[in-house]
Amino acid sequence: MPDLWQDAMDHAVSLARTAGTLVREAVQNDMKVMLKSSSVDLVTKTDQKVEKLILESVKEKFPTHSFIGEESVAAGEPCKLSDSPTWIVDPVDGTTNFVHGYPFVAVSIGFAVNKKLEFGVVYSCIEDKMYTARRGKGAFCNGQPLQVSDQKEINQSIIATEFGSDRHVEVVDKIFSSMRNILCLPVHGIRGVGSAAINMCLVASGCVEAYYEMGIHCWDIAAGVVIVEEAGGVLMDVDGGPLDLMSRRVIAANNKMIAERISEQIDACAPLRDDVV
Numbered sequence: 638m639p640d641l642w643q644d645a646m647d648h649a650v651s652l653a654r655t656a657g658t659l660v661r662e663a664v665q666n667d668m669k670v671m672l673k674s675s676s677v678d679l680v681t682k683t684d685q686k687v688e689k690l691i692l693e694s695v696k697e698k699f700p701t702h703s704f705i706g707e708e709s710v711a712a713g714e715p716c717k718l719s720d721s722p723t724w725i726v727d728p729v730d731g732t733t734n735f736v737h738g739y740p741f742v743a744v745s746i747g748f749a750v751n752k753k754l755e756f757g758v759v760y761s762c763i764e765d766k767m768y769t770a771r772r773g774k775g776a777f778c779n780g781q782p783l784q785v786s787d788q789k790e791i792n793q794s795i796i797a798t799e800f801g802s803d804r805h806v807e808v809v810d811k812i813f814s815s816m817r818n819i820l821c822l823p824v825h826g827i828r829g830v831g832s833a834a835i836n837m838c839l840v841a842s843g844c845v846e847a848y849y850e851m852g853i854h855c856w857d858i859a860a861g862v863v864i865v866e867e868a869g870g871v872l873m874d875v876d877g878g879p880l881d882l883m884s885r886r887v888i889a890a891n892n893k894m895i896a897e898r899i900s901e902q903i904d905a906c907a908p909l910r911d912d913v914v
């Protein structure tokens with residue numbers, strides 16, 4: 638049976654590669670840093686330029702498709718997922734890394750139809766790693782198949798997480814108490830590369846057992862969701878329920894047991910949903 642969305646996925650891979658070249662070139666140069674929701678929520682001209690490039694190309698090639706992009710939403714566009722084929726894009730995931738030249742920066746492109754994610758493309762542009770996954774067809778990095786870790790013991794696991802960009806003390810306290818609970822299970826270690834999308838690809842690659850975060854956005858994780866699932870992993874909300882793409886909370890893990898062990902330790906907070914205007 639022909640794959641209805643293969644053309645869109647091929648286009649996403651090509652756009653991610655072009656966008657990645659722009660990001661790599663920009664990382665060498667001085668950049669103007671602007672602020673969004675707070676003094677640690679950064680955006681650059683490159684975020685905006687890359688999103689414009691992707692948006693214009695999608696509109697030209699697939700005029701009926703919808704688009705949710707980090708910078709479009711920041712500029713006031715709605716963030717509502719409908720049944721229409723929808724591109725969910727983070728032009729530069731790891732903007733803080735990008736600003737500092739810390740070498741983990743990704744272009745993340747997810748694609749959903751009838752609210753179900755169909756493919757994910759994450760291009761880790763400094764590492765030159767192209768992660769791709771089409772629902773039902775497996776996950777790959779530079780064409781090599783990905784498989785999550787088969788570790789079942791939480792105390793032999795590495796867990797990835799991030800501090801996010803909310804510096805309200807009540808939120809930071811919850812982030813630290815969750816991290817303390819998990820660290821003391823104990824686990825082998827806690828890591829985080831500063832990009833939600835790359836953290837998820839590391840789960841898919843099998844080198845960390847799980848990644849969780851509260852405060853992420855749908856564009857940070859949409860592509861990664863398909864990549865993790867297609868590598869054999871699972872997605873969950875931090876409260877142990879099903880993942881809700883708009884809830885700004887995620888656990889991505891190699892298996893349900895590890896995901897549940899993490900969920901039990903999380904002191905959950907409820908950030909304002911992405912789809913609340």
Ligand code: IPD
Binds near residue numbers: 733
């Ligand atoms: C951020 C990164 C970071 C995560 C934040 C995200 P951005 O995305 O993924 O690792 O901690 O929650 O917002 O702003 O660089 O696209």
